[in-house]
Amino acid sequence: MMRMAALQMQAICGDVDANLARIEQAAKDAAEAGADLLVAPELALTGYGAGEAIIALAEPANGSQISRLRDISRANAIAIVAGFAERHGDHVHNSAAFVCGDAQPAVYRKSHLYGDYERALFTAAKPASCLVQLAGLKLGILICYDVEFPENVRRLALAGAQIILVPTALPAGPSGEFIAAHMIQVRAFENQIFVAYVNHAGSDERFTFAGLSRIAAPDGSLIAACSNADEHLLFADIDRHAFAASIDGNPYLKDLTRI
Template sequence: MNIALVQHAASPPSAPAVERGAHAVREAADAGADLVVFPELSFTPFYPRVPVTERSQSALDLAEPVPGPTTEALAEAAADCGVVVVFNLMERDGGRTFDTSPVLDADGTLLGRTRMMHITEYEHFHEQGYYAPGDTGAPVYDTAAGRIGVAICYDRHYPEYLRALALQEADLVVVPQAGTVGEWPDGMYEAELRVAALQHGFFAALANRTGTEGQMQFAGRSFVTDPSGAVLAQAPGTEETTLHASVALGRTADAPARRLFLRHRRPDQYERGAVASNQDD
């Protein structure tokens, strides 16, 4: 399976940005991609860098439904090119908004959507004013390219979430991200996901933004790691580019996590330990 990670910067207004995204899908497909993945808030500015209370528009005004205009435009490109597409947007659902990644199959079918579960709040990431906590669980999608799970940005920090994807036999976990230069110690983006891939027995592919918005300089460095934690391909930090990588998803069956770690889990004892600790208190 050939993966294309589209590492790009925001280019408002949103309508031309979506057209640019559809063009990126077609270019990636022409280069042999089976799966195209975009960063977090794929075709808009990174809204949460400014507290929502300082905006003239509400979160609802900035969001759109799924399916909606962006989903439909990307679905058309996916179907035309016969590729699976994972992207990300601010979703409006009734009176709530979510950080959402729709998953489009190679015929343009909307297979479902993953909503970010864990919502952070710190400098430049004022996300609790924009997003409700996700309520879709941790779905794994049977796509034309393979069994794919999605961990949206902050969700990648939670081993429980990644374990839920692994227990459903995700062969690949894609991570739409908006990570900045200096946000974490150098190399931690890679190290964290490399260890997760080793512990859970899946390939992982992180698509990050690049460019500068306000005081935020996005780090780029999109990459793909295999189930042993080895980095297979990585993009530079400052350039807009599409990173291509070829992976053999069948290798997950021989991963240490699939052969050993997951088989030898003892969740009954983990829960018992928590109960005992509470009783001791």
């Protein structure tokens, strides 16, 4: 079993130090509650709505921001996933880092950029399967809009992912509410996996966020959820064995390979 914490976070645009401090406090609180993993939102380190400042704040994966995230992970004995702006050569990617103490960080780059705002700031990566191991489970990573394309989730599930972690910046509004209320649970059910969808809280200079972070199980149920856009630290215990009947009864992945 793995205990996960999801930080529905009020990021401060352009203030990496303040955002890292908020993640550090959440890591301490999550570790004290027995969590193995803390997940923070998309672009949690810079703030999603920081605009052109994101370009100035972008760092390579071996830069000071991820180094500090590793220090927080090491000090609190907890793995962390958090979104950041990654500078890679001449490109800036909307990325998420997985850090776990002294282990080499894993980095996933968003493949499906949403809207003119993101396309003006970032370079889209080719779809890829970023997989890591933690507490005996295989974790995959996507970012926000990526999860809305079923092919991305199915690719990770076929690669053996048992949990998909999705840092997001879901805006408030009818479509955002539909995605949170329906799509995330469907993605979990149709792939017989857990999906953790972790959003921003409140609003920033450019966007108002839906909140509504949630963790869905293989049977399509919610095992943890925020009902609003307030800042919140959410916990869920991930136990694959508890959903064995659902996994056996809905063998989509097994039957897909027979086609």
